[in-house]
């Protein structure tokens with residue numbers, strides 16, 4: 203008997219937590235954070251309390267209340283008996299938080315299987331954030347932490363990394379990870395050979411990106427298998443044919459930046475190495491240097507380790523690292539207490555706002571929303587701001603967007619919007635499903651599952667927490 207239970211990603215974009223049971227074997231497909239659900243209760247300064255361990259998360263249904271998956275220390279902290287793990291593995295499709303972050307709650311003896319690059323990114327995630335219960339993806343400190351235990355060593359999780367061509371064996375289940383193209387490197391779809399037949403899980407994917415051939419490999423392999431079921435993402439099921447590509451982003455941004463002889467600011471998601479490459483190449487073509495943050499350097503150094511990504515090292519001659527003002531505002535070493543900054547403070551390519559301001563036309567600065575206050579030091583008067591992210595699609599994002607606009611207006615900057623999505627369009631997804639022809643379709647990671655009706659005969663409108671036999 204094969205059974206699927208959906209604990210997240212149901213009528214929401216992200217938060218995938220899908221339990222697959224084949225006879226006595228249980229695995230989770232992703233174990234991500236649901237931004238929507240979290241945002242219903244929390245915002246910037248109202249957060250779940252690490253001090254209450256797993257308690258706040260269970261109370262508000264941010265994680266499912268199930269046995270045999272959670273950390274022993276967290277259960278004990280809640281006055282519950284620790285339970286031996288009842289799940290044999292977690293497969294991560296990729297390193298976006300809505301798929302990966304809540305492995306931080308899982309029992310240390312549940313092994314995490316993910317792509318090699320996905321592991322690199324998780325390392326960077328943990329390196330540049332303060333340790334809290336939602337991002338201890340690599341290792342964790344036993345809770346509750348008493349002052350006397352601060353220095354206790356962290357408890358390590360087990361990671362098994364794979365690449366396309368590898369086969370993962372978990373009891374009688376055989377799983378083939380196959381690369382797909384998405385807005386983060388190291389993204390995979392899975393073909394899971396169950397006792398009832400092959401089941402496909404897409405993770406997140408697209409066919410219009412710079413590496414769409416990866417997704418083609420996945421589609422090719424999936425259709426050969428004649429799958430009995432397919433669990434598919436459906437973020438953009440409501441979109442028709444689109445005409446977007448990374449090349450278009452390159453062309454538009456290059457043209458805009460070329461015409462701008464003053465300071466240039468761009469914002470994009472740093473997990474998106476394709477977008478980094480786009481701006482890195484533009485900077486080189488225009489004989490400028492790209493300026494990144496210390497946080498970005500943590501990611502870039504990991505990407506550089508994966509030779510296939512052809513990403514430069516953070517000390518590359520075309521890269522500068524922006525040194526923000528901290529504590530005294532005088533840039534002395536003592537001002538920086540974060541480990542990830544301290545470690546890189548002596549890099550030869552670290553630059554302050556004052557140094558950049560001397561020759562603003564020589565730089566393209568990557569500045570994230572949370573660091574917009576650095577504009578006061580950079581003084582980008584009548585410069586350019588490129589927003590290379592998706593446009594706001596919920597109320598909270600609208601509010602942040604308004605704030606960003608205020609900054610741009612204050613400094614009289616020219617605004618440019620240019621982005622291409624990490625997700626497949628509705629039109630392309632329907633084509634993909636028709637090609638693969640699964641007997642049963644389970645749409646997840648979508649707010650509009652009803653739009654999948656009629657693509658194949660049997661489409662399940664998944665309900666959270668319910669199990670579906672295959």
Ligand SMILES: [Zn+2]
Nearest residue numbers: 216298300406
């Ligand atoms: Zn996602």
Ligand SMILES: [Zn+2]
Nearest residue numbers: 296298384406
């Ligand atoms: Zn994703």
